[in-house]
Amino acid sequence: MRLIACLLATLTTLATAELDTAPLEAWLAKQSRVRSLEADFIQERTLPALRKPVSTPGTFSMQKPGKMRWELGEPVKTLAVSDGTTMTLVDVEKKRARQISADSARAKPFTLLADGALNGDLEGFKKTFDLIESRVTNGIYQLTARPRDRNLRDKVQWVFLDIDPKTQLLRAMEIQLDDKSRIRTIFSNSRINPRIPAERFTADLSGYKVQ
Numbered sequence: 001m002r003l004i005a006c007l008l009a010t011l012t013t014l015a016t017a018e019l020d021t022a023p024l025e026a027w028l029a030k031q032s033r034v035r036s037l038e039a040d041f042i043q044e045r046t047l048p049a050l051r052k053p054v055s056t057p058g059t060f061s062m063q064k065p066g067k068m069r070w071e072l073g074e075p076v077k078t079l080a081v082s083d084g085t086t087m088t089l090v091d092v093e094k095k096r097a098r099q100i101s102a103d104s105a106r107a108k109p110f111t112l113l114a115d116g117a118l119n120g121d122l123e124g125f126k127k128t129f130d131l132i133e134s135r136v137t138n139g140i141y142q143l144t145a146r147p148r149d150r151n152l153r154d155k156v157q158w159v160f161l162d163i164d165p166k167t168q169l170l171r172a173m174e175i176q177l178d179d180k181s182r183i184r185t186i187f188s189n190s191r192i193n194p195r196i197p198a199e200r201f202t203a204d205l206s207g208y209k210v211q
Contacts, residue, residue: 018133020134023136027168034192034193038191039060041059042055043057043185043186044184047181060187061196066084068082083202085101085102108156140165142161171187
């Protein structure tokens with residue numbers, strides 16, 4: 001029994017040593033000063049049945065509180081836009097749209113890093129995520145986390161963040177879904193606190209079938 005207790009204590013110590021929150025806290029502190037953000041990205045989706053990930057370019061816009069817009073494809077094929085209350089999911093090619101609550105489980109994969117998680121301190125972040133592991137690879141801080149909300153966890157099992165400690169910019173975010181597929185979003189050309197027109201966070205649904 002004493003041997004087992006010693007082994008458990010050793011494993012606990014090792015697990016604690018592998019979780020460095022200092023780079024995360026520095027990044028979160030910077031987020032408290034971010035009012036708006038625009039970035040380009042490449043989204044890579046990996047499916048168990050595919051040998052190579054499917055890569056698609058896109059753009060991201062965000063404005064506090066709660067407003068965001070994801071455009072996927074060039075030209076845009078799919079769109080997710082939130083005014084802070086309602087999220088509109090748009091299939092541009094099929095001329096279909098669906099409006100859901102921004103707080104719903106279906107909207108959460110788009111709003112994982114919304115205001116609640118990025119209020120500027122570690123405790124607020126930990127209310128949204130369980131922190132599992134951290135490491136530094138080629139100068140980039142990599143964090144493995146898990147959503148705390150059980151309903152969300154049914155859809156998003158794991159979250160992986162890549163943060164540049166020098167610039168405190170998010171370089172990539174990856175999520176693992178319940179079907180074992182992964183979506184990795186690699187950000188570039190980030191613009192901090194740009195002026196974003198209000199209409200950016202609305203969707204023109206003229207001619208669309210809306211559910």
